[in-house]
Amino acid sequence: MEVTSYSVSYFRSTSLSPLPFPVKSTLFPRGSVNFSGYNCLASKLNYSAINGLRKFGAITAASGSENRTAINGSIRWLLEPIGNGDTRHIGYKIPMPGTFEIDSNVVTVGRVGDKADIVISVPTVSAVHARIQKTEENLLITDLDSTNGTFIGEKRLQPGVVYPASPGNLVTFGDTNLAIFRVYKLREEELSTEPEESGAGSENESAS
Numbered sequence: 001m002e003v004t005s006y007s008v009s010y011f012r013s014t015s016l017s018p019l020p021f022p023v024k025s026t027l028f029p030r031g032s033v034n035f036s037g038y039n040c041l042a043s044k045l046n047y048s049a050i051n052g053l054r055k056f057g058a059i060t061a062a063s064g065s066e067n068r069t070a071i072n073g074s075i076r077w078l079l080e081p082i083g084n085g086d087t088r089h090i091g092y093k094i095p096m097p098g099t100f101e102i103d104s105n106v107v108t109v110g111r112v113g114d115k116a117d118i119v120i121s122v123p124t125v126s127a128v129h130a131r132i133q134k135t136e137e138n139l140l141i142t143d144l145d146s147t148n149g150t151f152i153g154e155k156r157l158q159p160g161v162v163y164p165a166s167p168g169n170l171v172t173f174g175d176t177n178l179a180i181f182r183v184y185k186l187r188e189e190e191l192s193t194e195p196e197e198s199g200a201g202s203e204n205e206s207a208s
Contacts, residue, residue, distance in 0.1 A: 002096050013110055017081050077102040079171065079181035080119070086177040090123055096124070096178060106133045108144075124148050124175040131156075138164040139183060141171060148174030 068146050079100045087093050097120050110116030112127040120129075126146040133140040143150035145159040151172040152165050167185035 013124040022146055023085045075136055078184040082182050083177045083180045102132060102134050111168055120173060120179050122175050122178045125173050127177050129173050141165050
């Protein structure tokens, strides 16, 4: 099966900055995002993690409205799970969630399949946990009054308030062991020639 390669481009973000356009709710004026223990520089990305995304693909998350027209089709947003899989706080073993691709402009995150577009089958995730709206620059995340909260980095989001999550940010839906994800922004056109270049490099090495 032919697999298309993608590049990952994202920026380091250390604070929750106000949105450049008005929203119904006001962002917290203060509160930085702490990325202690994580390096968000693109040059430090683990190749095996990205290769895993290419090899196994992602679960497509789309709302019933299928509203995709407002976003550049060459930009794809992924949520990659990075939790440690520890289930001792739950008391029984459950599988880690997979990688999710946000395919619609607005999707709902939750534990119950008939109520959410992105289904995370973890008991500490609320039935309807959060809402994600994608733009070309970032993801806009709103906590929907979840029991265990939604976090960007270590900052807990106030329910009903919209916060931006940039590529490279860590987003947690109520459980730091099983439901913590890194945001990836993929640009298809930037890597459309990467497989050919890699092949050419291999041929040159063989010739030498």
